[in-house]
Amino acid sequence: MGVRGLQGFVRSTCPHVCTVVNLKEMAEHHLSGHPDCTPTIVVDAMCCLRYWYTPESWICGGQWREYFAALRDFIKTFESVGIKLIFFFDGMVEQNKRDEWIKRRLKNNKEISKIFHYIKSRREQPGRNMFFIPSGLAIFTRFALKALGQETLCSLQEADYEVASYGLQHNCLGILGEDTDYLIYDTCPYFSISELCLESLNTVMLCREKLCESLGLQVADLPLLACLLGNDIIPESMFESFRYKCLSSYTSSKENFDKKGNIILAVSDYISKVLHLHQGEKKLEEMLPLGPNRALFYKGVASYLLPGQKSPWFFQKPKGVTVLDKQEIPMSSDPESKQEVPICTDPEFKQEVPMCADSESKKEVPMCIDPESKQEVSMRIDAESKQEVPMYIDPEPKEGVPMCIHPEINQKLPVGTDPEFNTEAPKCVYPEVIQEDPMNMGSEIKEQVTMVSDPEILKIAKNHHVHAESYLVYSIMSSGEIECSNTLEDELDQALPSQAFIYRPVRQRVYSVLLRGCQDGTSATYPVVKEWFVYPGNPLRHPDLVRPLQMTIPGGTPSLKILWLNEEPAVQAQRLEILLSCFNLSSSREELQAVDSPLRALCCLLIYLFIQVDTLCLEDLHAFIAQALCLQGKSTAQLINLQLEYINPRAVQLGSLLVRGLTTLALVNSACGFPWETNEFMPWNVFDGKLFHQKYLQSEKGYAVEVLLEQNRSWLTKFHNLKAVVCKACMKENRRIVGRTHWNSHHTGRWGRQSSGSHRTSSAYSRSGQGQLWRDQGPGSRQYEHDQWKRY
Structure with a gap:
């Protein structure tokens, strides 16, 4: 921004x-x-x-x-x-x-x-x-x-x-x-x-x-100007009164400039004529109305200093701002925000990473862990919770991320700890090498707080992350915090649960694979993971706190060192076994292995979706399979020229739902040591939005399978084989996929099975009168029961 x-x-x-x-x-x-x-x-x-x-x-x-x-x-x-x-x-x-x-x-x-x-x-x-x-x-x-x-x-x-x-x-x-x-x-x-x-x-x-030249400034003044105007670190409201004070005394305002333009000129004029006058004689906080925001302000200015650069505005250590180089850097995944701060050095990249802490930030949410619980619970944030969980200490560190020091109390708090709650999350701590502070604030020993204690495994995960080979894995292992941005989901359509809920059981099993080393040694308690997932009805005031879900793997789940580093054929088989277990599809291993790539990964995803979501019907399955098969014979030009009769909102949601499933596959595959080649589930090989939409509209109208497959007899055989694999796997879980005529929509307009004793993700929501439940329970207020989120 x-x-x-x-x-x-x-x-x-x-x-x-x-x-x-x-x-x-x-x-x-x-x-x-x-x-x-x-x-x-x-x-x-x-x-x-x-x-x-x-x-x-x-x-x-x-x-x-x-x-x-x-x-x-x-x-x-x-x-x-x-x-x-x-x-x-x-x-x-x-x-x-x-x-x-x-x-x-x-x-x-x-x-x-x-x-x-x-x-x-x-x-x-x-x-x-x-x-x-x-x-x-x-x-x-x-x-x-x-x-x-x-x-x-x-x-x-x-x-x-x-x-x-x-x-x-x-x-x-x-x-x-x-x-x-x-x-x-x-x-x-x-x-x-x-x-x-x-x-x-x-x-x-x-x-x-x-x-x-236009503003009468020097290049070294630009970070100061950026923070006084407001950016992604400094809220625009922080210096609003200051900017208007500059504007009121600015004598060169021109009527042909807009208000924003005049403000930028006025603030620049103040920097060049007032602040420059006392630069080096007075502290910056004495020349500006920083007040309680000075730590955040200095952090904002420092965020623009690249390796080897210093600011002329930092000539001594600001009093009371000891938190400036104590910033936590949680690693997460969403790709949609911008920029940040400099001051610690990454040993692999040899560059400084400027860090400071927001003196007013109290955003960390305590992780409340019930050591006796054996089931998944997304937990409510309890302000009275006082429990503590042991932290992991590694005496032979490799790389570091500093701990957060809260400015109002003189003690170090591990990341994931809120001073108001005094609740600790299980993390791993590493000392950090001493690095020079670009603001001449002295050298300090920094510590890394992570979820996993093995530095070799962390280094591998970090390398995969940096080279864009994995998805979310390093974020989970380093900070225990991930996010997922908006999806095209209709908040008024109560028939389909959000993708955030549908794929949550898969993520929970991945957490158990990645965070096994974070158990406290005396119980089966895992640390929870903070999920910032966007879905209708979620005000995003707090993250969802989600506990890993244990899996039963024949022979036990191997360590990450074995899973990621061992190239023996038996381990490769274990990787695939764990991948299928994350989707709870081990019983369908033989059927899935008989499916050719790239349809094998898609088939795995379809089985999971149809078991999880009761409101998916036979016509939906036909559309998904038909588009995947027809895509194999389409050129890019044919796809470009494809025209749709109209747009169906449910089909829009289903298209987005499948693509989010493919991203979930990317997470599972990288967590399991890449049992499948990434190419197998890339969307350009298995999914085209317009083509799926066309097949959905045709299937909704009751077109025969032969029409969906464009009269291609070779595709017809593959279609029936894929459909049989999906339906057989679903029947093992007592999920019978039926056509739309067997559904009972009543006056609600929602899809719902007339009678179902299942506990699938959506079964609690698809029946009449229950569809709003998953939308009304915002984060921080949910006390989910385990079977409410998993079918199995």
């Missing part, structure tokens, strides 16, 4: 800051000056997703074959002129960005509601002005880029810091993205992705030096 108001200000008030450049010409000029260095552009991939997603259809779950082709063309264009691309993805949401992340997710919920209202009233896809990126786009873009041979990295903090740092350290041609923070960082040139013309390779370069 960047600096508040700066984008519009630059375009309207300082257009000379924006210069049209040709990237091919710049690359040639760069190569002439550095003949031994390939011109390289660092790409902030999260900023580029909307630019890359060019398929006309986006509502049906994603046109993945088209999207893959668009990415390939993008890469080829740069390769043809000798430019190398390095892609960075966000690998986490940092704690001080959580509020901003939540704000965006809740805003997206409103947009999704409007989308479904539009679909129901118009029966067509909304215009591009309501565009919402398909579920899983960021995740699968990582895998797509790797499949296309590109260097793809996932950040260990907010990606824009690592992007800016990489660009500076490697003398890159520039940064390609769409974030005004790249105007603030003192790094290589910043190019706009939104202005890029791929055919000519012309785009707009935004020059920070020209911006400084």
Whole structure:
């Protein structure tokens, strides 16, 4: 998101800051000056997703074959002129960005509601002005880029810091993205992705030096300006009164400038004429009304300092701000927030990671663990809980993340601890190497707090994470906290539970695989995992606290060292056994192994879905299988030219539901040591949104299977084989898949089985009068029973 108001200000008030450049010409000029260095552009991939997603259809779950082709063309264009691309993805949401992340997710919920209202009233896809990126786009873009041979990295903090740092350290041609923070960082040139013309390779370069000339500032002043204006770290309201005070005394206001523009000019004027006057003589907090916000403010300014850089505004250690280099860095996965802070060094990347703590932040939620419980419980946050769980101490550390020091009490608290509750989560602690503080605040020993105690396993997980080979695994093992962004789900449709609930039992089993070493040694208690999952009715005030779900594996579950490092055939069989166990499908192993790739992974997913969700019917199964088979014979051009009669809101949800299942497969596969090749469950091989929608509409109308399969006799045989595998596996769980005519919708308009004694995910919700239950129970208020979330 960047600096508040700066984008519009630059375009309207300082257009000379924006210069049209040709990237091919710049690359040639760069190569002439550095003949031994390939011109390289660092790409902030999260900023580029909307630019890359060019398929006309986006509502049906994603046109993945088209999207893959668009990415390939993008890469080829740069390769043809000798430019190398390095892609960075966000690998986490940092704690001080959580509020901003939540704000965006809740805003997206409103947009999704409007989308479904539009679909129901118009029966067509909304215009591009309501565009919402398909579920899983960021995740699968990582895998797509790797499949296309590109260097793809996932950040260990907010990606824009690592992007800016990489660009500076490697003398890159520039940064390609769409974030005004790249105007603030003192790094290589910043190019706009939104202005890029791929055919000519012309785009707009935004020059920070020209911006400084317009504002009467120096480049080193830009971080200060960014924080006074407000960014993703500093709330815009924090300095609102200060900005208006600057505006009231600013004598050069011009009527043709908008209000935001005048404020930026006024604050810049105050920095250049007032703050510069006393710079070096007075402390910054004496010149600015920082008050209780000074720790957060210093953190915000420090977040723009790249390795080796210092700020002229930090000439001594601010009093009372001892928490500045004590920030916790929880590793999580959602790809949708931006940027963060610098000051500790990652031993593998040799770069400083600036860190400080928000003096007012009290966001950590206590993890309440019942040592006697043998079942999954998403627990309510109990303010009176005083229980403590032993922490793991490793005497031979390898790498570190500092502990959080709460500014109001003089003691260290492990991450996952709230000083008001005094409740500890089981974590592992490692000492950290001493690193220089870029704000000259002295050297301190830092400690890493993680969920897993084995440094070798953590290093492997971290390596897979950094190289974009896994999904969520390192976040679970390092911080015990993950997130999942918005999905196209209709909050008014009570027949289908949210994907967050449907796939929760799978995630719980993955937690048990990854966190086995965190048991306290005296009981079967596992630490809980914080889940920030977006679903209708969730206000996101607190994370859902979810306990791992143990599995019974013949011969026992092997250690992660064996599972991840041992290449013996017997271990490979164990990997597959555990993967199937995560979906509770061990009894269908033989049938699934008889299915050819890539339909094997899809078949596994369909079995799980139809066992879990009572409201799926035979027509849905026909549509899923038919689209997967027909996709094998379709060219990209045929998929592009496919036209739909109308858009069905239920089919929209089902498309998103399946794609979220594919992302869940990515989690399970990476946690189990990659028993399946990633290519097996990539959506461009098994799913096309428009094609599925077409098959769904045909199946809903009662078309024969032969019509669904476009009269292809070879596909007909495969269809019946796949259907038999799914139906047989479901029957083992007493789940009989029936056609729509056997369902009882009554006046509610919901799908519900007339009689069911099952405890599937949706069985408590699909019956008449119960559909709202899962939507009304927000996080922090649920006391889920184990069988409420699993069928088995």
